[in-house]
Amino acid sequence: MSGAGGIQQGPVQFTPATSIKEAEVFAKNNGVKYPEFTGMGIEQANNFNLALSKVPTKAKPDFVANGAEWKKATDGIIGRKKDQWYGASSHTISLRYKNEVYLSGALEGDFQTIAINARQYKTIDSISERKKYIQNKYKEQTGNSFFLNTNGKFLPLHEMGHTYSNKKYLPKKWEELSARWHKETKIDLLKNNREAFAEGFADYLGNDGKKLPSYIKDFMDDFIE
Ligand SMILES: [Zn+2]
Numbered sequence: 154m155s156g157a158g159g160i161q162q163g164p165v166q167f168t169p170a171t172s173i174k175e176a177e178v179f180a181k182n183n184g185v186k187y188p189e190f191t192g193m194g195i196e197q198a199n200n201f202n203l204a205l206s207k208v209p210t211k212a213k214p215d216f217v218a219n220g221a222e223w224k225k226a227t228d229g230i231i232g233r234k235k236d237q238w239y240g241a242s243s244h245t246i247s248l249r250y251k252n253e254v255y256l257s258g259a260l261e262g263d264f265q266t267i268a269i270n271a272r273q274y275k276t277i278d279s280i281s282e283r284k285k286y287i288q289n290k291y292k293e294q295t296g297n298s299f300f301l302n303t304n305g306k307f308l309p310l311h312e313m314g315h316t317y318s319n320k321k322y323l324p325k326k327w328e329e330l331s332a333r334w335h336k337e338t339k340i341d342l343l344k345n346n347r348e349a350f351a352e353g354f355a356d357y358l359g360n361d362g363k364k365l366p367s368y369i370k371d372f373m374d375d376f377i378e
């Protein structure tokens with residue numbers, strides 16, 4: 154990982170904001186061109202910014218918002234019931250950013266976006282509780298786990314992991330490593346190699362990789378710049 158250079162070269166020093174506006178300024182100063190924290194509580198906004206402070210530049214999305222604002226800005230569809238998603242990431246070529254050109258038209262370009270379900274899950278704990286509940290139910294039904302991490306604090310890091318692998322494509326080797334990881338742990342989210350990367354990325358940067366086997370940690374050491 155490289156820490157050298159200007160303000161958009163993560164990782165950076167994190168300072169918690171006391172207002173949503175202040176949190177947007179932090180995000181903007183730290184690599185998110187179009188932060189939209191309207192409708193997001195300060196705890197979620199700060200948790201997003203904390204994640205932002207830990208990740209390399211390629212993991213930083215161009216746009217972030219809660220679900221409702223994300224839909225307005227991207228015409229995106231989550232496609233899940235309101236309590237059945239936590240965060241989402243997407244790639245879009247058209248973005249309506251309220252703070253600049255929301256009604257006058259869309260920005261055209263190449264945008265990585267992240268949505269956080271801050272309407273349904275107002276606190277980090279509420280995400281953790283829901284994920285633990287789903288994890289337990291899944292275990293009862295299948296004998297396997299579903300998530301690697303149920304802690305809601307890792308949600309923004311997971312989504313930034315998707316942003317990172319959208320920009321820096323996962324090598325063929327990752328398919329083999331993540332398949333081995335899934336087989337050894339029986340954590341079913343890891344069956345999907347893109348989800349496995351996002352889970353691994355979040356644990357590596359948020360939890361010192363404590364839940365990662367050595368071969369996954371080694372991969373992250375090399376792959377995360
Ligand atoms: Zn994911």
